[in-house]
Amino acid sequence: MFKYLLILLSLIGIHAHATPIRIASDIWCPYICENEKGYVVELTKRAFEIQGQTVVFVTIPYKRALIELQRDNIDAVLALTPSAITNNQLIDADIIIGYNSNDFYTLIGEDESFETIADLNQTLQAAVVSGYNYGVELDAWLNAHPNTYFASGNDPLAMNIIRLVKGRHSVIVDNKNVIEYTASQLNLSQQLRYAGTIGQPVPLHVGFSQLNHANAKMFANGIEMLKANGEYQEIINKYKILPSVSTNKARHKHLQKFLPVINK
Template structure:
């Protein structure tokens, strides 16, 4: 049986048209930016959309032609939006947070977090084990963060523990510490010292110890974002291979001087009048 030429060419045209449509859809799907969110946790994640975790994550996608959109929202809300698939990923999560929220991650470690304790200069308190907290007046942490099973249990059992929230809760805790609202704050040492420098309060804080061992941090993806998780891991490998990964890490080895980040410093000043 011979297929009429007109029908043959019509089939060819239809296939070509379908191929063009699929290509267009593919391009648009690829062009849609990956939506990534976190609260401020500088120098890891900074307000002006920098910080080494932000830079590495963005470049891991961009090196493969994928755009990224970063949003600053409170940590707890970011996890909720991720579970609702309103965003694609949240930065700097521990493995326990990823498991508890049923998220996806790769084996790419983006840094380490530690539970570091800071008091005011002049205090003699030190913190090496959980029981040391029983001697302090009030501890301040960030709402939604996980500090490990034992510390989380202690905070939950002591109703006077202060849980700060908002886009820059650590800045709030540091200022409250200086104003005498609580006696110790707990967070990552690098983040505390960076934020304190931007508030011009470094000289008033004192490192008082660390409880527990540092834990690795990952990028968490929603269950529907397995493809993005794979793309991210591949991108990190590419950045390591071309040397860009180390360049970004070197850029953030030294904490910025006071006022080095004018945007960060200016935004933090809005907290100060609240406690004057």
């Protein structure tokens, strides 16, 4: 918590001396990655930079980001669903920057499949990331079952994958692209199995506070400019192929201590 406080104080200090757009999110690669990478991060930054507006981006947990947005310590949070926009009384610039789906993964060798909420009734424990919206029906099921595990922290999905491999959960739920990307960073892709999707994909937006109508409009204008000059598609194309192994040694070292013996 002290680390997050220092980050936020630095953002406030920067805002006092200049006027950068202050944006935060948790890691959700390939949408939002470390070192200001990820296609949503790059699109958002370039949408402002192409108009001469600087951007400061920091990584903090999702729920904390929403709280700081409400407090006006930051200006925007990336990759929010329409329900998150509405529930937190935000604005979204009417720009879709991607889609999210509720995809289910088990260990290789399991035979469970998930196409409806009822399919979850036979599972021992589902693991999700705390603070996220999974749709009305799935949220209701998850909250009604005390065995549901809600992960939090800086790398909640990575920890859910590791816990799945260790046998702590029977299924994890998240976006397919994000699960496969994170599993590849952990060298655990071969141990996971796609087991289905429940519901339809939902659009993702950049959420701005009510004090940021002008910035939301600037973001929308910037996206149109990037589409017109070809940069938009160039950035999207960069993230079509997921890397098989992480090059971020610090993150890998941090996660390595949690990996089971079978991966060493």
